[in-house]
Amino acid sequence: MTENEKYEIPSIDIRIDKEGVWYYEGNEMFRKDILSTFFEELERDSTGRYVIRHNEQIFAITVEDVPxxxxxxxxxxxxxxxxxxxxxxxxxxxxxxxxxxxxxxxxxxxxxxxxxxxxxxxxxxxxxxxxxxxxxxxxxxxxxxxxxxxxxxxxxxxxx
CATH class of the missing domain: 2.30.270 (duf1285 protein fold)
Known part of the structure; x- marks a missing residue:
């Protein structure tokens, strides 16, 4: 990934707090099937950001400490x-x-x-x-x- 490409990754309002709890738009995510999918799709890009790669799309997420x-x-x-x-x-x-x-x-x-x-x-x-x-x-x-x-x-x- 080039320096320019890192700015093209859209962010999605998903956050993982320091206790490992996932939130979407400020609300705790609790559906195990969705969380399981997101855990499987979680990656780090070449800049160190946490991203979810889903259906050939990639979205940056916020991680408070570690995922x-x-x-x-x-x-x-x-x-x-x-x-x-x-x-x-x-x-x-x-x-x-x-x-x-x-x-x-x-x-x-x-x-x-x-x-x-x-x-x-x-x-x-x-x-x-x-x-x-x-x-x-x-x-x-x-x-x-x-x-x-x-x-x-x-x-x-x-x-x-």
């Missing part, structure tokens, strides 16, 4: 009874395995991770953050927060 939110998180154990991985429930009602290497801390200590084959980021809701917080450890010598899975330590990257 997905982690609604809940659940540990899963490996064969030895250790925490092997975490399953996360996203705002599109899909369940993914958390990639702990993508965890990062944002402003105001908001936790994020990569989702959808690392194409998007998801923001942990307050609920999911507190569910996950009991698994976070702190190393005072290294001044770092981390989680430990299968004897592997994953640092939670600081802001940035």
């Amino acid at each position: 997905f939110a982690v609604k809940s998180i659940e540990p899963s154990q490996d064969e030895q009874g250790r925490e092997g991985h975490f399953n996360i429930l996203l705002t599109d009602d899909s369940v993914e395995t958390l990639d702990p290497a993508t965890l990062r801390m944002g402003d105001d200590n908001v936790l994020y991770c990569a989702v959808k084959d690392k194409r998007f980021e998801a923001r942990f809701t307050r609920n999911s953050y507190y569910q996950f917080a009991e698994h976070i450890q702190y190393d005072s010598d290294k001044n770092m927060y981390y989680i430990k899975l299968n004897d592997t330590i994953y640092e939670i990257s600081p802001k940035g």
